[in-house]
Amino acid sequence: xxxxxxxxxxxxxxxxxxxxxxxxxxxxxxxxxxxxxxxxxxxxxxxxxxxxxxxxxxxxxxxxxxxxxxxxxxxxxxxxxxxxxxxxxxxxxxxxxxxxxxxxxxxxxxxxxxxxxxxxxxxxxxxxxxxxxxxxxxxxxxxxxxxxxxxxxxxxxxxxxxxxxxxxxxxxxxxxxxxxxxxxxxxxxxxxxxxxxxxxxxxxxxxxxxxxxxxxxxxxxxxxxxxxxxxxxxxxxxxxxxxxxxxxxxxxxxxxxxxxxxxxxxxxxxxxxxxxxxxxxxxxxxxxxxxxxxxxxxxxxxxxxxxxxxxxxxxxxxxxxxxxxxxxxxxxxxxxxxxxxx
Amino acid sequence: xxxxxxxxxxxxxxxxxxxxxxxxxxxxxxxxxxxxxxxxxxxxxxxxxxxxxxxxxxxxxxxxxxxxxxxxxxxxxxxxxxxxxxxxxxxxxxxxxxxxxxxxxxxxxxxxxxxxxxxxxxxxxxxxxxxxxxxxxxxxxxxxxxxxxxxxxxxxxxxxxxxxxxxxxxxxxxxxxxxxxxxxxxxxxxxxxxxxxxxxxxxxxxxxxxxxxxxxxxxxxxxxxxxxxxxxxxxxxxxxxxxxxxxxxxxxxxxxxxxxxxxxxxxxxxxxxxxxxxxxxxxxxxxxxxxxxxxxxxxxxxxxxxxxxxxxxxxxxxxxxxxxxxxxxxxxxxxxxxxxxx
DNA sequence: CTGAAAGCGCTTACAG
DNA sequence: CTGAAAGCGCTTACAG
Numbered sequence: 068x069x070x071x072x073x074x075x076x077x078x079x080x081x082x083x084x085x086x087x088x089x090x091x092x093x094x095x096x097x098x099x100x101x102x103x104x105x106x107x108x109x110x111x112x113x114x115x116x117x118x119x120x121x122x123x124x125x126x127x128x129x130x131x132x133x134x135x136x137x138x139x140x141x142x143x144x145x146x147x148x149x150x151x152x153x154x155x156x157x158x159x160x161x162x163x164x165x166x167x168x169x170x171x172x173x174x175x176x177x178x179x180x181x182x183x184x185x186x187x188x189x190x191x192x193x194x195x196x197x198x199x200x201x202x203x204x205x206x207x208x209x210x211x212x213x214x215x216x217x218x219x220x221x222x223x224x225x226x227x228x229x230x231x232x233x234x235x236x237x238x239x240x241x242x243x244x245x246x247x248x249x250x251x252x253x254x255x256x257x258x259x260x261x262x263x264x265x266x267x268x269x270x271x272x273x274x275x276x277x278x279x280x281x282x283x284x285x286x287x288x289x290x291x292x293x294x295x296x297x298x299x300x301x302x303x304x305x306x307x308x309x310x311x312x313x314x315x316x317x318x319x320x321x322x323x324x325x326x327x328x329x330x331x332x333x334x335x336x337x338x339x340x341x342x343x344x345x346x347x348x349x350x351x352x353x354x355x356x357x358x359x360x361x362x363x364x365x366x367x368x369x370x371x372x373x374x375x376x377x378x379x380x381x382x383x384x385x386x387x388x389x390x391x392x393x394x395x396x397x398x399x400x401x402x403x404x405x406x407x408x409x
Numbered sequence: 410x411x412x413x414x415x416x417x418x419x420x421x422x423x424x425x426x427x428x429x430x431x432x433x434x435x436x437x438x439x440x441x442x443x444x445x446x447x448x449x450x451x452x453x454x455x456x457x458x459x460x461x462x463x464x465x466x467x468x469x470x471x472x473x474x475x476x477x478x479x480x481x482x483x484x485x486x487x488x489x490x491x492x493x494x495x496x497x498x499x500x501x502x503x504x505x506x507x508x509x510x511x512x513x514x515x516x517x518x519x520x521x522x523x524x525x526x527x528x529x530x531x532x533x534x535x536x537x538x539x540x541x542x543x544x545x546x547x548x549x550x551x552x553x554x555x556x557x558x559x560x561x562x563x564x565x566x567x568x569x570x571x572x573x574x575x576x577x578x579x580x581x582x583x584x585x586x587x588x589x590x591x592x593x594x595x596x597x598x599x600x601x602x603x604x605x606x607x608x609x610x611x612x613x614x615x616x617x618x619x620x621x622x623x624x625x626x627x628x629x630x631x632x633x634x635x636x637x638x639x640x641x642x643x644x645x646x647x648x649x650x651x652x653x654x655x656x657x658x659x660x661x662x663x664x665x666x667x668x669x670x671x672x673x674x675x676x677x678x679x680x681x682x683x684x685x686x687x688x689x690x691x692x693x694x695x696x697x698x699x700x701x702x703x704x705x706x707x708x709x710x711x712x713x714x715x716x717x718x719x720x721x722x723x724x725x726x727x728x729x730x731x732x733x734x735x736x737x738x739x740x741x742x743x744x745x746x747x748x749x750x751x
Numbered sequence: 752c753t754g755a756a757a758g759c760g761c762t763t764a765c766a767g
Numbered sequence: 768c769t770g771a772a773a774g775c776g777c778t779t780a781c782a783g
Contacts (some may be wrong), residue, residue, distance in 0.1 A: 073760095076760065085769075085770085087761080087762095087771095088763080088769070088772095091763085092762095092763095092768095092769090095762080099768055100769085101768055101769085104768080118521070119525060119761070120468070120526050121522075121527040121761095122467040122468040122473065123759070123775090124760080125464040125761090126464040126465050126759090126761070126775050126777085127760080127762040127774075129775075142491060149484060149488070149490075149491075150485065152510065153512070156510070156511070156515065160518055165522065166510060167475070168498070173498065176507070180507065182460035184462050320692075346488065346688050346689070351692055351694070417776055418777060428755075434753085434778095442752070443753085462776050462777070464776080465775070465778090466776080467777090468760065468778090469776080469778040470777075470779090471759075
């Protein structure tokens, strides 16, 4: 049972008739302890119900076994962040780490965690970094505190990202092979690197399938559902297309809403493809064909890499790009354009 | 700029020509420091770029300013947990706390956090607690470590929960007032307290509107989409109803899928109501009428209560029930049953 | 209002 | 393989 009195390492040492140093070594699996001694100490810790104080340990060892994970403000819109965090936690738990979650709006607190030596490292979901992020990255580098970016790379810092080009290329191949002839791409905010990569991947994929890029049209959007709706409205007022590829799922949803309002049948008259595999994608009617970023894998790799940096104090040049998967659902499925097949 | 060398409280003291104790008092806003002294110390900390070491502070003060938040295994199915966590973080940040996130599967790690004095308190999302949870609750109580349960109450521990009875009662009033005459309720897993409360609220609400409970029918489910689908299939094979109230949104979705497959028009021929305001509810076609639990408010109250317990070492008898809101959408909207109105 | 000193509970060279 | 001792960087009675 163990009485609720506070036990310290000295109590264990006294009980075992050894020194505090030896108990410490046993806890830290130091090879230099005689096996019998180690066993005795372990038995004592068990018997007494002793648990080392994390704060004392962290103070003297200079290591907290805690990392911070910084997610975007509106991670709610993208529940795949849950998968990311699950992955990070899975690795963390198996390696004895804990994770402190922070939204980007509390970046100043993250900075304080760093200043106060409260974390061994940080995983940042980096999108469009501001001066604050850059200052923090710089500070951490100077301090020698490991961190890793998920998403947009910055400078030469370690990063892990989704293969946006490859994902869009897969969409392109699919559309071309299915015989779609006129495609509208709805862009994200100007200069947003993901959108740029997705468009690039689309062009590469279409080109290599012999698709004439004159039949690829571009519209501006800002990732919001509304912008997708308006892009569709504006475009279809004067033009036609048999497929729309939106740079993200929310804009694809906007297109779908436009079609529903205007009696355009999806996928019969128009194929719609998004990107992100947003949480609602499978629940829409029709369900949305999209590209799924490997969030779980990203989390695993991110945390494993971070731990490696922390424990080996090596600064490996981590630059990882993980493939995204095309998820075919009803909004753009095979065989809807058989008549137009080449 | 500040050189990257490690500054300690002694450096600040030396710089100010005062003692380490005084610097400490200034950091902790101790009233007993002369204002001029305090100012000088603060200026020095600023100038030197000093930041106190959290671990040292935690060790000597016996307080970590960290709390753990335990969420269910499959919190991914219920992104309203993001709102809960956001709320907890909002309060935490403003009060200088950090949160360590843990899924229930890692309850053993939570136990270790407690044993090792790594957290000042814990917020548990409690559903159907196992022996492990009970043991941990008991241990924390014995240690005098504050914790609070969200959801199902246990023993006399502090808890915060949704008013399931009231939410379902609102649904009942609405259905009765709209003139629905024959209602099917799909239950959750046997003995699940939320489902029981929702059914109770439904009965109360219907009764007080003069609805004859002989026209309320019950079906078994287990909260899964499939169970909702099958409950509908089984029931409608031999019976009729003009409204279905499912104990959660996923089962309501199952009913909706059944209707779609069998050409039953929603809401024209059948009204469907769920519970939870699950993330997909607004994206379904038709969008789902449901009851929205006040997750953000729950998070706020939970964290504020926990901090109060931590900082005042009072053990207030916290038992809070927060109201849930009926969200009327397309699947069961006003005026669909005008012919049947009493 | 301020300081000297003990203490929080560990880890880790250093010696042996 | 083991121990004595210093040290990690704070907080907090205790005295004044």
